[in-house]
Amino acid sequence: MPDGLDDVTLQRMIALARQASGSAYCPYSGFAVGSAVLGEGGEIVAGCNVENASHGLTTCAERVAVFGAVARGVRSIRAVVVFTPTPSPTAPCGACRQVVYEFGPGAEIICACDGPDLIRRPLSELLPDAFGPSDLAG
Numbered sequence: 583m584p585d586g587l588d589d590v591t592l593q594r595m596i597a598l599a600r601q602a603s604g605s606a607y608c609p610y611s612g613f614a615v616g617s618a619v620l621g622e623g624g625e626i627v628a629g630c631n632v633e634n635a636s637h638g639l640t641t642c643a644e645r646v647a648v649f650g651a652v653a654r655g656v657r658s659i660r661a662v663v664v665f666t667p668t669p670s671p672t673a674p675c676g677a678c679r680q681v682v683y684e685f686g687p688g689a690e691i692i693c694a695c696d697g698p699d700l701i702r703r704p705l706s707e708l709l710p711d712a713f714g715p716s717d718l719a720g
């Protein structure tokens with residue numbers, strides 16, 4: 583796996599993402615999501631989904647976590663955990679994959695849930711041939 587995410591850090595990320603899902607503001611969907619982002623220096627920043635009465639302004643947990651990490655100075659993301667309190671794991675939406683790519687093209691994505699299954703994939707598999715900063719360089 584990219585950058586060898588150790589099990590202690592992974593379990594800590596899952597615990598923080600699970601805790602963050604408890605703060606989700608999701609009165610419209612009832613679908614609570616928590617996320618935890620691991621920065622290059624080992625910092626972990628969590629987020630939850632925040633819905634809005636306009637629906638279109640809803641922000642996913644992963645983006646809340648990424649933006650929170652960036653606001654704390656993180657510029658390189660090693661891994662992202664997505665937690666849903668469901669029997670099987672949920673993969674991140676396309677918009678969140680693109681946002682993670684900006685700061686972590688080599689990141690590992692881990693999808694955890696209340697059941698035993700865990701999805702672990704490099705972002706490069708979830709978002710192949712991605713558009714990114716280098717496409718604007720020329």
Ligand SMILES: O=c1ccn([C@H]2C[C@H](O)[C@@H](CO)O2)c(=O)[nH]1
Pocket residue numbers: 608611613614615630631632633640641642643644664673674675678
């Ligand atoms: O990867 C995902 C997918 C969905 N949601 C949120 C958005 C919305 O609040 C609810 C239902 O789509 O789940 C996330 O936070 N992350």
